[in-house]
Structure formats: structure tokens, C-alpha cells
Amino acid sequence: MNIRKRIAALALTGAVVGSGLIAATAATAVTVGAATQGEVVAQSCYGNAWSYSKPAGTYFSPSSTTYFTTANCADINIKTNTDRKVKVCFYASGGGLNHCQSDYKSTKAGEWKVIASDVKDGTKFKFQFESSAASTGMRAH
Known part of the structure; x- marks a missing residue:
């Protein structure tokens, strides 16, 4: 029975961490998506x-x-x-x-x-x- 609890806890931890990564990735995508086309081009141009x-x-x-x-x-x-x-x-x-x-x-x-x-x-x-x-x-x- 102990092994089942450990596996369940590990699975739950993985699900929580995975959802946090997905949320962080989605937040980053929203932030990047907020830049206008002109800003992205300017960043690329000035970055070089x-x-x-x-x-x-x-x-x-x-x-x-x-x-x-x-x-x-x-x-x-x-x-x-x-x-x-x-x-x-x-x-x-x-x-x-x-x-x-x-x-x-x-x-x-x-x-x-x-x-x-x-x-x-x-x-x-x-x-x-x-x-x-x-x-x-x-x-x-």
C-alpha cells in the first residue's frame, strides 16, 4: 500500500509541475505576442x-x-x-x-x-x- 501512495504522490507532483511549466510557457507566449510587428523588426535590426x-x-x-x-x-x-x-x-x-x-x-x-x-x-x-x-x-x- 505504501508504494501505491508514493506513486500517486509522484504522479500528482509531476502533474502540478507540468501544469506550472505550461502556464509559464503560455504567459511567455502572451508577452511575446504583445509586441507589435514593428517592435519585433526593430529588436531584430538593432540586435545586430x-x-x-x-x-x-x-x-x-x-x-x-x-x-x-x-x-x-x-x-x-x-x-x-x-x-x-x-x-x-x-x-x-x-x-x-x-x-x-x-x-x-x-x-x-x-x-x-x-x-x-x-x-x-x-x-x-x-x-x-x-x-x-x-x-x-x-x-x-
Whole structure:
């Protein structure tokens, strides 16, 4: 008779633990499901961000090569560590300058800013800063 009680207690414990895991999983699913499509895309995009460092005396980042857009983001985004004015210059696949945006966009320190929207994957570009002061931060594209 003791063995039957132990088996019943073990089965009941397993059922209670199992239902707790199911409830926790369901709660997590609800929390994840609460994020909007835009938030999920932004998290994915910014989660794959890279740092940048523009030295003083230059206006472009990077100074000698180009960045290129990826499937991580549909836009070109920057998060500067200080307030800056930035635009994007696009380059042909052969490396020559194609064109630059006409207007600078103002960034706020520590905040993501979309500089160019709906850019095709594989597009080569550089950030052009209005100031030649040194600048650091993050980029996502």
C-alpha cells in the first residue's frame, strides 16, 4: 500500500509541475505576442547593430571603405553618442559616389534615428556628418 501512495504522490507532483511549466510557457507566449510587428523588426535590426567611430577632422564614416545594407534592417539607422546632424551618401556597386541625401537629419545622443528608409539589401553607403568633430555610436542596416 505504501508504494501505491508514493506513486500517486509522484504522479500528482509531476502533474502540478507540468501544469506550472505550461502556464509559464503560455504567459511567455502572451508577452511575446504583445509586441507589435514593428517592435519585433526593430529588436531584430538593432540586435545586430555594429559600433562606429569617426575620427576628428573627417566628415564621413567609414572614411576609406563603405558600409552595405543587410537583410537585418530595411532602413539605415544610427545611434550617436552625442547630438549630431547626419545624412547618407550612396555608392555604386563599383565604388563611385552615386548621390547623397540633400538634407541632414538631427540625432539625439543615445537614441536610434532612421537616416534612410526602405533601402535595398546590399546597397553601399557612408554616413556624412555635418561636423568634422569625432563621433562614436552604433549603426544598424
